[in-house]
Amino acid sequence: MADLISLSGIKRHYDVGGEVVRALDGVDLTIQQNEYISIMGPSGSGKSTLMNMIGCLDTPTEGIYEFEGELVHEMDDNQLASIRNRKIGFVFQTFNLLPKATALRNVEVPLIYANISRSERIDRAKKALIAVGLEERMHHKPNELSGGQRQRVAIARALVNDPSIILADEPTGNLDSKSGVEIMKILDKLHNNGNTIILVTHEEYIADHAERTINLFDGKIKDDIRTAKRKVGT
Amino acid sequence: MLGLFWENLRISLGSIFANKTRSILTALGIVIGVLSVTLMGTLISGLDRTFEKSMAGFRSDVLMISRMEWFSGDTDWWEMRNRPRIREEYAEKLLDRSQFVEAVAPVSERGGSIMRDDKRIDSRFFGTTPNYLQTNISAEVENGRFFTDGENRSGARVLVIGGDVADALFPDEDPIDKYVKIGNYKFRVIGVLKKMGKFMGLFSMDNQATMPFGTYKRLYARRGWTTLRVKLNTKDVDSAKEEVQGIFRQIRRLKPTEKDNFGINQSSTLEAQYKAIKLAIGGTGIFITALSLIVGGIGIMNIMFVSVKERTREIGVRKALGATQTMILGQFLMEAVMICLIAGLVGMGMAYGLSMVINKFFPSAMPIGLAVGSILLSVIIGVVSGLVPSYRAARLDPIDALRYE
Numbered sequence: 001m002a003d004l005i006s007l008s009g010i011k012r013h014y015d016v017g018g019e020v021v022r023a024l025d026g027v028d029l030t031i032q033q034n035e036y037i038s039i040m041g042p043s044g045s046g047k048s049t050l051m052n053m054i055g056c057l058d059t060p061t062e063g064i065y066e067f068e069g070e071l072v073h074e075m076d077d078n079q080l081a082s083i084r085n086r087k088i089g090f091v092f093q094t095f096n097l098l099p100k101a102t103a104l105r106n107v108e109v110p111l112i113y114a115n116i117s118r119s120e121r122i123d124r125a126k127k128a129l130i131a132v133g134l135e136e137r138m139h140h141k142p143n144e145l146s147g148g149q150r151q152r153v154a155i156a157r158a159l160v161n162d163p164s165i166i167l168a169d170e171p172t173g174n175l176d177s178k179s180g181v182e183i184m185k186i187l188d189k190l191h192n193n194g195n196t197i198i199l200v201t202h203e204e205y206i207a208d209h210a211e212r213t214i215n216l217f218d219g220k221i222k223d224d225i226r227t228a229k230r231k232v233g234t
Numbered sequence: 235m236l237g238l239f240w241e242n243l244r245i246s247l248g249s250i251f252a253n254k255t256r257s258i259l260t261a262l263g264i265v266i267g268v269l270s271v272t273l274m275g276t277l278i279s280g281l282d283r284t285f286e287k288s289m290a291g292f293r294s295d296v297l298m299i300s301r302m303e304w305f306s307g308d309t310d311w312w313e314m315r316n317r318p319r320i321r322e323e324y325a326e327k328l329l330d331r332s333q334f335v336e337a338v339a340p341v342s343e344r345g346g347s348i349m350r351d352d353k354r355i356d357s358r359f360f361g362t363t364p365n366y367l368q369t370n371i372s373a374e375v376e377n378g379r380f381f382t383d384g385e386n387r388s389g390a391r392v393l394v395i396g397g398d399v400a401d402a403l404f405p406d407e408d409p410i411d412k413y414v415k416i417g418n419y420k421f422r423v424i425g426v427l428k429k430m431g432k433f434m435g436l437f438s439m440d441n442q443a444t445m446p447f448g449t450y451k452r453l454y455a456r457r458g459w460t461t462l463r464v465k466l467n468t469k470d471v472d473s474a475k476e477e478v479q480g481i482f483r484q485i486r487r488l489k490p491t492e493k494d495n496f497g498i499n500q501s502s503t504l505e506a507q508y509k510a511i512k513l514a515i516g517g518t519g520i521f522i523t524a525l526s527l528i529v530g531g532i533g534i535m536n537i538m539f540v541s542v543k544e545r546t547r548e549i550g551v552r553k554a555l556g557a558t559q560t561m562i563l564g565q566f567l568m569e570a571v572m573i574c575l576i577a578g579l580v581g582m583g584m585a586y587g588l589s590m591v592i593n594k595f596f597p598s599a600m601p602i603g604l605a606v607g608s609i610l611l612s613v614i615i616g617v618v619s620g621l622v623p624s625y626r627a628a629r630l631d632p633i634d635a636l637r638y639e
Contacts (some may be wrong), residue, residue: 057554057632078558085556096551096636100252112241113556157555 002069004164004196005031005054010063012049012219023049024060025219031165031198036191038199038207041216048169050216051200055088055167056080068164085113089158093170095150097142103129103153104138110161128156132186148179155186165196172206184209238561246569249541250576260537261577263530264612268581269588270523272600272608276589278516280598285508287431288439294471294501296369297478299324300461303497305507317495320460322447324485325363328464331481334474336467337368342450342460348399348443349415355402359393359416359443361450362463369463372439378410378425386446393421397429397440419453421445471500527611530577531619538570538623549627550635563628570620571613578612 012024024046031037041047052058053065056072059080065072067083075083089110090096097106107125116124129138132152142150151171158166168187172180188209191197199210207213208227215222250257298304302314325338342361347354360366363386367373377400381392393414400409409423430439466474475498482496542549549562557565582605589598 052633055554057636078560081553081556081558084554090554092551092636096547096554098548098551100248109552110555112238113552113558113561115237117237161556 003030003066004033004035004068005029006064006066007053008064010053010060010065012046012053012058013061022219024053027063027219027221029214029221029224031196034191034194034196036197036199036209036211038201038210038213039216040202040207040213041222042202045216046219047200047202047216049219051167051169051198054165054198055090056084081113085110086161087164089155089161089163089166091151091154091158091166091168091171093173095142095147095154095174097150097153097157099142102139102141103134103145103156106142106153107157107160110157114161124160125156128160129153131159132156146179147175148182151175151179151183152186155183155190159190159195165198166190167198167200169200170202171199172201172203180206238564242561242565242568243572245565246572249569250572253541256537257573260533261573261580263533264527264574264577264615265530265581265584267523267527267530267615268578268608268612269585270526271520271611272582272585272604273588274516274519274523275604275608276585276598276600277592277596278512278519279601279604280589280593280596281512283599284432284597285505289501289505295466295469296501297464297466297471297475298461298499299464299478299482300497300499301459303503304499305503314497318486320462320496322451322460324482325365325462327485328462328478328481331484332474332477334466334468334470334477335464337365337465339363339365339369339463340447340460341366341463342447342454344454346416348395348403350403350412353403355399355441357396357399357441357443359445359450361445361447361454363447366444366463369465372430374428375425376428377408378423380425380444381446386448389448389452390446391419391421391449392424392446394425394427394444395423396427396438396442398438399441399443400426416443471502475500527615531574531615534570534573534616535619535623537573538566538620539626541569542566542623542627545627546630546635546638549630550632550638553630553632554636559628562630563624566624566627567617567620570624571616574612574616574619575609578609581612582608 007027007029010024010027010029011022014021014023027046027050039047039050049058053060056067056075057080059065059075060073063073067087070083072080072083084090098109101109104122104125107128108121111121111124126135126138129135132155134149134152134156137145137149142153145153151174155166155171158168166187171187172183175183184206187197187199197210199206201207210227212224212226214224299320301317301320320340322340325340329335329338339362343358345356345358348357348359364380364383367375367380375394376397378394380394381390384390385392393416395403395409395414403409403414404412409426412423414421414423427440427444432438464478468474479494479498482498483494486495488495552562552565585608586600586605589600592598
């Protein structure tokens, strides 16, 4: 089977005040369909840069990035926007919902940019919200929702375009432990349903949900461990 | 793409209404700008229409010969002041010698009160000959008759009054054959002129009375200046004017080296002068009011920069979710345009209302082209002032934007 994602020799260097910061310094990585991966590492190890790279928010200074056969490292801004829209679902630590829009409207946003008709948009957004158990809260605005509920809206938004991967950056970082557990359950379930999930975290117990843990250090992959057992979903 | 248009419209309206105070204050600049530009345009167009209407009495084929040029140009005022009088006799001579002149009427004019019992009106009265009617097409006798040559020669105390005078002195009776007094002289009213309206909306052309030139001469001697109204029988005003000038130089016995000591005026000089004044007033007015629109546009630009800054994170999120630069540009451009469009509509509405009020005192009406133009102008201002902030939003790096606190 062809790789879903393939990174080879990826380097990302920043020029900070005349000094070159090597955020990523030669990363080789392949990801298959339906993998459940956690990316770990101390701050400054390049976690965020790698996530931005995989999420097509950033392009490498050097190296080859292939996403389902598309060459991401050669793309311009519009092509990157398009691939983010079609293939990637983002879940952020701080939820990043639009504060003045209802849950439903928030989930609709990726579909708007995919130029999907209004009726189909609402239909699909509702389904996504039902999938994360928010059928009762669709017309609430973020400030009327709890932290856990907000993150579920964000997951619904990440799911709604049927992406190839879901990228979750510290998805439980801003949540109490109970809500955190709920969110992880949802992610586990999505994985069991066949989704590919990449978690960025520095919490061991969050990383334990994944089947494969990649440790970064100084912009390089220190180790890439496949945990033997496959999680049984809830 | 149409779906995205409605979406952007929805987002921008949402954002405008979410920050009501800010939006209103920002829009105020544009409202004032559009209001003043539209109002200025309305007034100028009203002025134009009034001018045309007022000029109906001064047909282009009528020359007015008087001691002075209306618009003297470089001729010294004192030089003109000391020129010899225009005499009544010139009228006959001009009519005899010219091939282009159809009728000539001398007109002298002075101000004074016209009284009847306890009623009085401050008015102007003219002395002229029966030919006057031929030289002024807007003068028309509505009731009664104009005076005759016989009355003119004999200096009969008869008076043709304007509509305003009739209204003031004879509110509810027929003025014909009634008597009025000017100073100590008693006049019989023989006719009432049809109303001509106001000249440039400023003073009424109906507040006047006309008496035979012979009478005027007898009562007021040589006080006041005389103007000759000359009706031409040709549209070729320039040739006629040249001929009349020649004849006048003969009458005045001017040597070839001497300059004219009379002025031949025509409505086109008035028109040309009016156009110059209109251009100066209108141009300056539009320029100054357009400045207020530019200030309004700067306000929009400023607030759009704030809006973009405030929503940096939102822009980051939208980009992460797949918005392209064009989509983000469209979103913010739409917001700027919507503020301006709404403000433009409000400003135009206010200008329309105000023009109705002003119309009570001074003729004004908003032309439809101006209304459409002002709306178009506000949209353009929206685009121009929204472009730089929107471009900045579109160019934001998604990673930086997402990290923005």
